[in-house]
Amino acid sequence: MEYDVIIIGAGPGGIFSAIELINKMPKIKVAIFEAGNSLDCRKCPIDGKKVKSCINCKTCSIMSGFGGAGAFSDGKYNITNDFGGTLYEYIGKERALELMHYVDEINLRHGGEGTKLYSTAGTKFKKVCIQHDLHLLDASVRHLGTDVNYVVLNNLYLELKEKVDFYFNTPVKTIKIIENGYEIECKEGKFACHKCIVSVGRSGSKWMENICKELDIPVQSNRVDIGVRVELPAEVFTDLTDELYESKIVYCTKKYGDKVRTFCMNPRGIVVNENTNGIITVNGHSYEDSSKQTNNTNFALLVSKTFSEPFKDSNGYGEAIAKLSNMLGGGVIVQRFGDLVRGRRSTPKRISDAFITPTLQATPGDLSLVLPKRILDGIIEMIYALDKVAPGTANDDTLLYGVEVKFYTMHVEVDNNLETRYKGLYIIGDGSGVTHSLSQASASGIYVAQEIIESMK
Numbered sequence: 443m444e445y446d447v448i449i450i451g452a453g454p455g456g457i458f459s460a461i462e463l464i465n466k467m468p469k470i471k472v473a474i475f476e477a478g479n480s481l482d483c484r485k486c487p488i489d490g491k492k493v494k495s496c497i498n499c500k501t502c503s504i505m506s507g508f509g510g511a512g513a514f515s516d517g518k519y520n521i522t523n524d525f526g527g528t529l530y531e532y533i534g535k536e537r538a539l540e541l542m543h544y545v546d547e548i549n550l551r552h553g554g555e556g557t558k559l560y561s562t563a564g565t566k567f568k569k570v571c572i573q574h575d576l577h578l579l580d581a582s583v584r585h586l587g588t589d590v591n592y593v594v595l596n597n598l599y600l601e602l603k604e605k606v607d608f609y610f611n612t613p614v615k616t617i618k619i620i621e622n623g624y625e626i627e628c629k630e631g632k633f634a635c636h637k638c639i640v641s642v643g644r645s646g647s648k649w650m651e652n653i654c655k656e657l658d659i660p661v662q663s664n665r666v667d668i669g670v671r672v673e674l675p676a677e678v679f680t681d682l683t684d685e686l687y688e689s690k691i692v693y694c695t696k697k698y699g700d701k702v703r704t705f706c707m708n709p710r711g712i713v714v715n716e717n718t719n720g721i722i723t724v725n726g727h728s729y730e731d732s733s734k735q736t737n738n739t740n741f742a743l744l745v746s747k748t749f750s751e752p753f754k755d756s757n758g759y760g761e762a763i764a765k766l767s768n769m770l771g772g773g774v775i776v777q778r779f780g781d782l783v784r785g786r787r788s789t790p791k792r793i794s795d796a797f798i799t800p801t802l803q804a805t806p807g808d809l810s811l812v813l814p815k816r817i818l819d820g821i822i823e824m825i826y827a828l829d830k831v832a833p834g835t836a837n838d839d840t841l842l843y844g845v846e847v848k849f850y851t852m853h854v855e856v857d858n859n860l861e862t863r864y865k866g867l868y869i870i871g872d873g874s875g876v877t878h879s880l881s882q883a884s885a886s887g888i889y890v891a892q893e894i895i896e897s898m899k
């Protein structure tokens with residue numbers, strides 16, 4: 443065997459597995475295979491001048507490479523079992539929280555010290571929200587910010603590269619079961635290991651599906667979240683964001699009883715494009731460094747959809763909606779809330795006349811031609827509900843970017859050790875469908891590393 447452990451994917455799941463393995467078992471032989479680039483070589487070619495929109499690079503530097511999908515994210519580590527995945531269903535609530543705190547400590551030791559930990563505990567907003575039929579979820583959130591998140595990742599890499607063999611730009615093609623372990627195949631050849639941790643995130647979801655088919659590992663379809671990214675003057679949300687930074691608020695619509703929730707709040711941040719398998723959707727992030735901050739705050743409003751019979755492909759449904767916005771807008775569409783409720787499209791003039799400057803260049807258009815009525819009605823209802831706790835949310839000039847889609851990998855059947863039906867083959871992080879956040883993906887990495895260490899004693 444060349445390696446004791448091979449890790450596929452250098453996102454948070456893979457990185458934290460490796461950190462725990464090398465720290466607790468200094469002699470262990472570990473390799474990480476990553477489809478994307480090393481951190482310093484990750485560069486999205488969109489510069490707003492020569493390259494204005496996505497040119498569909500072979501591997502997307504935003505989603506792939508050391509640091510995974512979260513490398514240029516806002517670096518919000520939500521320490522909670524209330525959202526961000528269902529790791530607790532496998533390992534228990536207490537252990538899940540304990541591991542998320544453990545991840546936080548590692549981040550602090552690697553450059554995150556001095557960043558703020560916000561908490562909903564004891565906040566007056568819980569009461570204010572409930573009075574308006576809005577529900578604030580419990581969480582602590584460590585906000586690293588895009589800049590500090592990068593520093594932490596770089597420090598983790600410097601520590602890892604001394605003890606781990608890295609293979610960048612090396613997508614793994616297949617995983618084969620061999621005697622006493624696994625053999626992976628990639629462009630460099632074949633490599634054998636005793637244990638294999640698969641942590642390929644959302645960008646590896648299609649590949650993951652094929653591997654599960656080949657190895658006959660059962661999977662189940664997951665949900666898809668569809669909605670818009672809201673951008674408004676930062677002042678509108680400062681009461682909430684100054685105290686909580688990120689508030690996850692859930693609203694149940696009167697019209698259909700659907701749940702609409704806020705997601706990924708970025709005070710004084712920017713709205714960005716996201717590319718998933720060539721489909722352009724919208725996302726957002728913000729910087730800890732005040733010189734890089736903007737006058738706007740953005741967050742997503744999302745509605746979850748799950749399909750069962752006869753149609754099961756939740757992601758396919760989300761993709762079709764995103765493709766429609768790409769067809770009409772050449773990418774992401776932006777619309778003023780006032781235009782949306784009046785049933786008219788936003789034009790470049792209406793956007794430039796608005797009292798808010800968009801932070802993403804998107805095509806002015808009409809989101810009602812893209813989003814299903816039920817989803818759009820829910821979003822509009824929630825904007826009016828939010829207006830009661832953050833007056834100004836429902837202003838005409840509030841910008842809505844569409845579409846925001848959160849794709850989830852199908853649920854892969856793993857046991858309470860996050861191990862498949864094959865001993866020593868673990869599937870973790872967002873690629874397993876178990877997690878969908880930095881904290882929980884990282885915690886799942888630590889968890890399997892500790893399981894492996896225990897089994898090797």
Ligand SMILES: Cc1cc2nc3c(=O)[nH]c(=O)nc-3n(C[C@H](O)[C@H](O)[C@H](O)COP(=O)(O)OP(=O)(O)OC[C@H]3O[C@@H](n4cnc5c(N)ncnc54)[C@H](O)[C@@H]3O)c2cc1C
Pocket residue numbers: 450451452453454455456475476477478504505506507508509510511512513514515516517518519520526612613614615641642643644645646649706716725726727870871872873877878879880881883884
């Ligand atoms: C713009 C953006 C902002 C975000 N902001 C936040 C946030 O603030 N807070 C939060 O909690 N979450 C955030 N997220 C989500 C968060 O990034 C993910 O939940 C997290 O990165 C999942 O970690 P992971 O290790 O499971 O997968 P990933 O981070 O997706 O990493 C998987 C890695 O595997 C590689 N890979 C895929 N297939 C293969 C293969 N066949 N062979 C080799 N390598 C492969 C990929 O290139 C990738 O680098 C954000 C996501 C995006 C895109």
